[in-house]
Amino acid sequence: xxxxxxxxxxxxxxxxxxxxxxxxxxxxxxxxxxxxxxxxxxxxxxxxxxxxxxxxxxxxxxxxxxxxxxxxxxxxxxxxxxxxxxxxxxxxxxxxxxxxxxxxxxxxxxxxxxxxxxxxxxxxxxxxxxxxxxxxxxxxxxxxxxxxxxxxxxxxxxxxxxxxxxxxxxxxxxxxxxxxxxxxxxxxxxxxxxxxxxxxxxxxxxxxxxxxxxxxxxxxxxxxxxxxxxxxxxxxxxxxxxxxxxxxxxxxxxxxxxxxxxxxxxxxxxxxxxxxxxxxxxxxxxxxxxxxxxxxxxxxxxxxxxxxxxxxxxxxxxxxxxxxxxxxxxxxxxxxxxxxxxxxxxxxxxxxxxxxxxxxxxxxxxxxxxxxxxxxxxxxxxxxxxxxxxxxxxxxxxxxxxxxxxxxxxxxxxxxxxxxxxxxxxxxxxxxxxxxxxxxxxxxxxxxxxxxxxxxxxxxxxxxxxxxxxxxxxxxxxxxxxxxxxxxxxxxxxxxxxxxxxxxx
Numbered sequence: 001x002x003x004x005x006x007x008x009x010x011x012x013x014x015x016x017x018x019x020x021x022x023x024x025x026x027x028x029x030x031x032x033x034x035x036x037x038x039x040x041x042x043x044x045x046x047x048x049x050x051x052x053x054x055x056x057x058x059x060x061x062x063x064x065x066x067x068x069x070x071x072x073x074x075x076x077x078x079x080x081x082x083x084x085x086x087x088x089x090x091x092x093x094x095x096x097x098x099x100x101x102x103x104x105x106x107x108x109x110x111x112x113x114x115x116x117x118x119x120x121x122x123x124x125x126x127x128x129x130x131x132x133x134x135x136x137x138x139x140x141x142x143x144x145x146x147x148x149x150x151x152x153x154x155x156x157x158x159x160x161x162x163x164x165x166x167x168x169x170x171x172x173x174x175x176x177x178x179x180x181x182x183x184x185x186x187x188x189x190x191x192x193x194x195x196x197x198x199x200x201x202x203x204x205x206x207x208x209x210x211x212x213x214x215x216x217x218x219x220x221x222x223x224x225x226x227x228x229x230x231x232x233x234x235x236x237x238x239x240x241x242x243x244x245x246x247x248x249x250x251x252x253x254x255x256x257x258x259x260x261x262x263x264x265x266x267x268x269x270x271x272x273x274x275x276x277x278x279x280x281x282x283x284x285x286x287x288x289x290x291x292x293x294x295x296x297x298x299x300x301x302x303x304x305x306x307x308x309x310x311x312x313x314x315x316x317x318x319x320x321x322x323x324x325x326x327x328x329x330x331x332x333x334x335x336x337x338x339x340x341x342x343x344x345x346x347x348x349x350x351x352x353x354x355x356x357x358x359x360x361x362x363x364x365x366x367x368x369x370x371x372x373x374x375x376x377x378x379x380x381x382x383x384x385x386x387x388x389x390x391x392x393x394x395x396x397x398x399x400x401x402x403x404x405x406x407x408x409x410x411x412x413x414x415x416x417x418x419x420x421x422x423x424x425x426x427x428x429x430x431x432x433x434x435x436x437x438x439x440x441x442x443x444x445x446x447x448x449x450x451x452x453x454x455x456x457x458x459x460x461x462x463x464x465x466x467x468x469x470x471x472x473x474x475x476x477x478x479x480x481x482x483x484x485x486x487x488x489x490x491x492x493x494x495x496x497x498x499x500x501x502x503x504x505x
Contacts, residue, residue, distance in 0.1 A: 007063055007064055007065065008037070008175045008190045009061040009062050012300075013297065013300075014061055016300045016304075019479075020076070021076075022072070025072065026069075029068065029072060030193050031062040032064075033061075034052070034060065034063045034174065035170055035172070036052045037050050037052075037174055037175045037176075038050075038166070038171065038176045038177065039177050039178075040178040040179065040237050041177075041178075046407055047178075047237070047407075048408075049166075049174065049408065051170075063191060063192055087114050088111050089111060089112050089113070090130065090135060091109070091110045091111060091112055092109065093106050093109050093126070093135065093139075094106070094107055094109065094110070095107065101136075101141060102141065103268075103269060106126045106269075106270065107122060108120055108121060109121055124270065125270050125271065125310055126270065126272075127271070127272050127273075127306050128271065128274070129275050129303075131275065134273070136268075137273060141268070143264045151204060151205045151206075152205065153202070153205050154200055154201065154255065154256050155200065155201055155208075155224065155228045155253065155254070155255040156188075156228070156253070156254055157199060157200070157225070157248060157249065157253040158197065158198055158249045158252040159196065159199055159247060159248050159249060160196060160197075160249060162189065162197035162199070162241055163243050164191050164241075165189070173191055175189065175191075176188065176237065176238070176241060178235050178237045178238055180201070180203070180234040180235055181234050181235070184204075184211070184234070185202050185203025185204065185207060186201070186202055186203075187199070187201045187202075187231070187235045188202075189241055197246075199238060199242070201228070201231045201235075211227060212227050225253040228255075229248070265324075266302070266327060266331045266332070267309070267323075267324035267325075267327045268324060269324075272309065272310065272324075274303050274305075275299040275302060301330070301334050302330075304477070304479070305326070305330040305477070307484055308477045308478070308484050308486055309324070309326050309327045310323070311485040312326075312475075312485040315485055317475075317486050317487065318475060318486050322475075325473055326475055326486060329472055329473060330472060405447055406444075406447050406448055406451050411423060411448055413444065414444065417442070417445060418445060423452055430449060432450070435450060435453070471489040474488065474489050475487065476489060
């Protein structure tokens with residue numbers, strides 16, 4: 001398998017693997033368990049730790065070597081009957097009656113292989129999972145849009161003998177994320193099961209270019225590896241974990257740019273677009289800024305949405321145009337929610353003062369905004385226009401997600417003062433007004449409860465929820481093996497369906 005970024009997984013992955021019957025084999029492979037994630041976003045404050053097991057039993061996940069993970073998933077698909085053609089490139093797509101790709105149905109594709117052989121394959125449905133190439137979006141729909149807010153660059157490498165965070169505690173093997181103290185970006189440390197550790201940095205392209213342009217004392221330019229190692233001076237926490245014994249593996253430096261993009265639609269007549277073909281996730285989402293490492297999560301959400309809407313269309317549960325709209329909404333909203341979380345974290349690190357409104361799809365924001373409504377006090381949201389004020393309200397909540405002043409002692413004290421039931425993921429959202437009334441002048445309690453409110457409204461994404469729990473456009477997903485599809489909002493869940501937990505936007 002080719003090299004692929006994205007090494008630190010979300011808790012939702014386990015539920016997806018269970019749904020497709022791969023969890024047991026995945027567990028046996030030996031990937032390093034990941035109990036949570038540690039964040040140090042403000043220099044003079046202690047780090048905060050997110051315990052994934054707070055989301056419920058069995059929610060610990062893994063740090064993975066992506067090539068090995070991708071190989072496991074590909075071979076599993078093959079075992080289920082999927083025909084796999086490796087080292088084969090899709091060259092052109094043909095449309096019914098040579099029609100306009102905007103409206104016509106794709107019916108075949110020409111392909112080529114490295115050995116020079118070529119051919120043609122016909123199909124009833126097309127799922128474009130062609131990665132960054134995004135053949136449908138770039139070549140035929142021509143609807144890809146760049147995002148200016150997060151035009152980032154990542155540089156990373158691999159080390160030996162790096163200390164692991166929280167050794168001897170339940171935090172052991174957690175990923176570590178730290179803001180650079182020059183406010184140019186942030187870093188990650190992700191331990192892997194082969195004994196190596198991934199250490200990387202993310203910064204805006206402008207900042208990265210400025211640093212690369214600075215010359216060494218002898219007047220020469222820095223190599224990529226020299227530029228990479230130079231960033232260590234800005235992350236004392238990373239340096240402490242590397243310690244005296246940590247050693248960089250020569251030749252392991254890698255870099256990728258992230259001119260983040262999205263599209264106006266992710267579907268059409270008998271086709272769906274998923275994964276990187278739909279929107280770039282290499283840094284923004286695959287690492288989600290590894291804060292949530294949600295690229296796999298969103299990729300799988302999109303894949304499940306594609307499968308459900310295609311099945312629904314075939315079974316006559318919904319007409320094809322409506323199933324396309326459902327998929328577009330599901331993928332777009334999932335991405336918008338995580339984009340807001342990432343930007344909230346960036347504001348907390350002072351890397352981003354204001355986001356660019358043009359980077360957000362207004363329709364997706366309107367739907368995503370609904371989940372924030374209980375947390376925002378006194379908001380009369382009769383307007384549908386995407387404004388700075390509305391985005392700022394959401395960004396304030398997202399910052400609470402990463403509040404650096406909330407630590408484990410604060411959470412423990414708040415539980416003692418106000419009861420365990422208020423400080424847990426399963427509790428209802430309190431909202432700003434009720435929190436202020438409850439805690440009075442207790443600033444610590446207010447911060448903790450606001451953080452948990454933020455966590456609760458993102459529980460569908462971060463905790464993993466039933467994809468069929470929340471209706472969309474009058475339909476919800478019917479997530480049951482052998483019966484995948486869409487059902488009308490008013491139809492009851494089938495017996496046992498609520499036991500199938502998958503990640504959802």
